[in-house]
Amino acid sequence: MKSFILSVSCPDQPGIVARITGLLYEAGCNILALEQHVEDGELFFMRIEADIVESRWPLGELRRRLGELAGNLKAEFALTDRDIRPRLGVLVSQQAACLYELLTKQRAGELATDIRIVIGNHDTLRPVAESFNVAFEHVPSGPGDDHEAVMLKLLAAAEVDLVVLARYMRILSGDFVAAYANRMINIHHGFLPAFKGSNAYRQAWERGVKVIGATAHFVTADLDEGPIIAQAVTPVTHQHSVAAMTVAGRDLEKRVLAEAVKAAVESRIILHGRRTVVFHP
């Protein structure tokens, strides 16, 4: 490991930054980026990107000392190798926009991830995945949970770190959600918490809102209630029909989903309760 990301969550207390950065300095690490946040005067969060310039200690020693310090601070530490790209599994139905956005950004070097598998409950988007040399599996949704078992097996075989629901139009069971707790991101086509559930654009049209939005969030058992990672909005007028809102919203959806996935693969998100800390890129 030559370069890492260190994420920290702990109760706020004096000396946190000094003690952690002091340890890294002693270990011969050079900090490239550091961002910290104190929530409500009580909780401390920090993200550090650092290079191991002079490797004064073996990696095990660095981990041991960080673990010791974490204990003293009552902190949770997460250490991620910057050179290992997280592996993605993407679930889709028939809408192509979000999938294209992820694939083109990945290929353009904007998403440091490895897209291992695309699973569709329709076969429609197979050519899209395959034109990017990404494996596609068609797993039709059944009335029971059998298709979920198949998908879990495929995702496990692909050793996926993060699951992305890129306009996958089926509800997943609590068991499926639990298998990827805090590691599954959905894009909702509404400005949550308004307009939950399906037909968000019709709901928005009927309510006569003047701004529509899209929301990327972690998936929890409670549908559309998961912690929000990113949101984007665009103004609409009385001239927008439901169809026009849907088209305008599609642009938001793909943009905001890519933004959330980018934050996740760059280890920039810390979850606590229903809130997320999303550090700057």
Added chain:
Amino acid sequence: MKSFILSVSCPDQPGIVARITGLLYEAGCNILALEQHVEDGELFFMRIEADIVESRWPLGELRRRLGELAGNLKAEFALTDRDIRPRLGVLVSQQAACLYELLTKQRAGELATDIRIVIGNHDTLRPVAESFNVAFEHVPSGPGDDHEAVMLKLLAAAEVDLVVLARYMRILSGDFVAAYANRMINIHHGFLPAFKGSNAYRQAWERGVKVIGATAHFVTADLDEGPIIAQAVTPVTHQHSVAAMTVAGRDLEKRVLAEAVKAAVESRIILHGRRTVVFHP
């Protein structure tokens, strides 16, 4: 009357524009601006600004012929003299930002209205109103409805066309609302329909949204459910405390309230059901 605004609502049918603009042409009127909207293929809305260039008919004749045409089209017509400025009554509590916004824009010539009276349930903003030479009345909110009777009397005496709740922090009774049905605008400090009621910013903080908003809407008996006129939003991050959201939101509130009041005084709003048509300025 030298110049007018004509608003039209009717079932969609062939020839509406031709027949109305034909009549105005015949009457010697010159159209300055015309905007139309067909909703869902069924309802037709139009707004025309026109000058009476050569007064070929007496005004009564123009009105009579428009009324006749309205009958044929099963339309509702509203004819407004552009040179008569609507009269405003503003209700406030202690927050100054919205009131300043309305007063400064009115004075700068951006709001073609006559602000006749400001009523506060606190006396705090009296110097603000008075520094703009606008009458201020202090009507403390009581437990009963007596203060509403006082306010209705004051508003009636000031011959107010439009009532603006500029962060007036009290709920008004159904009777009060009915007295100014479709003529009373409120600013809500949340992105409706999310975060109804009070403490919208705290609700937003707890839900962890990444965008906050403000909503100007007509006041109906059903609180925070009135037809939306204008909304504005601004991005927030985990770094925004409730207090920081409140400050950021205050800028949205004043902006969006002024936008909605401007639309109202320029007769650019047509209400139908819970939706509004807001024609361009």
Added chain:
Amino acid sequence: MKSFILSVSCPDQPGIVARITGLLYEAGCNILALEQHVEDGELFFMRIEADIVESRWPLGELRRRLGELAGNLKAEFALTDRDIRPRLGVLVSQQAACLYELLTKQRAGELATDIRIVIGNHDTLRPVAESFNVAFEHVPSGPGDDHEAVMLKLLAAAEVDLVVLARYMRILSGDFVAAYANRMINIHHGFLPAFKGSNAYRQAWERGVKVIGATAHFVTADLDEGPIIAQAVTPVTHQHSVAAMTVAGRDLEKRVLAEAVKAAVESRIILHGRRTVVFHP
């Protein structure tokens, strides 16, 4: 022809709307959308979408009468069949984002156009075009103008109505530009008129701006001086390196180019001088 778009430009004068809509009403046409604009009190512009409901006259007669009226109003009329999709030729270099945006939106039914040919001065994007079943031609840029002659021949053979420069990184000669005058759209990676020429993001970084933008414009002989069709912007901070601005800008570029192309293929643009009237979708 069952459905058409009528564009009108003429000196402002009384009765324009009445006379044109009166003629259409007489002809048995039903207006679906009408938008008009008076510029500086002098120039009148209008766009009408209409269905021919009852074909009372042969199409030739409608054209003849419209021509006659145009003569009386000293107007330029353009009548476009709504069911004929304009044909596009797209010029690219190596950047894929804009090309994908056009192809995916076209396939999703959001761009009512027929993409006939993609020409690249590199062969890089051939697989992209071909995965959408669009012809791709590789025409390397030479030091002379020979490659332009080849491209003009290819575009002519494909009967292209509109040429789109989707991050085509070469300057075209005046002759090439003249061949597609008012029918060629470029995307510039800066907020024109600031940051003309190449390296717009580096220029922006050095000037330390806090907002970056992208501009879609008609191509004229004078580089980066053509009439602007659409612009979009996004905030940046000191944290954005040139590379980060480039990535953020790429999202703007594809969005704003697609918006401009959509306006063009829907006959929503009227050019006059250096300004454009872009009617609402």
Added chain:
Amino acid sequence: MKSFILSVSCPDQPGIVARITGLLYEAGCNILALEQHVEDGELFFMRIEADIVESRWPLGELRRRLGELAGNLKAEFALTDRDIRPRLGVLVSQQAACLYELLTKQRAGELATDIRIVIGNHDTLRPVAESFNVAFEHVPSGPGDDHEAVMLKLLAAAEVDLVVLARYMRILSGDFVAAYANRMINIHHGFLPAFKGSNAYRQAWERGVKVIGATAHFVTADLDEGPIIAQAVTPVTHQHSVAAMTVAGRDLEKRVLAEAVKAAVESRIILHGRRTVVFHP
């Protein structure tokens, strides 16, 4: 001093954060907020807000040790007492919007500053300043520089830390600018670097841009070339006349000026060359 802001600029090198936060920890300070930025891999900037919790050393000792460390790091340090509010002098002409924005935000507790004096080259805005109990001086602009000498004397007497040009419509001499180098902020009514000089909205209209902006910047001898602090933009269409752009722009101007002044009074700006680091609020 109970609470301070420490700003740091230095060449990037290992251990900066560790050494500075280590020193503060040793001194008994508790860090409330810390933000750092590395520019182009070469320059390091940091801003720390801290409380002196246990005053282990006299203030002089803290300053001495920080000075010593600054020497070692070849750094510039600036230590600001958070409880001392910077003093503002505001220069105006006849437009009220920006002045009202500063005064109302200051009074609402959103701008931690002390507005000591307003100087107008017209007497128009005297009542505005006086209604907020702020001293107003009328210093008409002459053909020579006498009025500048008067203004400098007034600003010096008021012990002003920061001068704000709130739509002051006169050019100031190089000497005046030098007297408040890096301490004078102007609001320009255009999206710099486009549309320099006067009549920015007319220039924008003629160029046919689809977005307009406003720019707050430090004033340098080279007009409209000073380092940018904040910018904001709003979309416009062909329907915006120069007058409509002016009104829309006024809202931007006051917003972006207040944002820049807020950053300055909270010591969140570090200048280097033509670029500014503006730390988050």
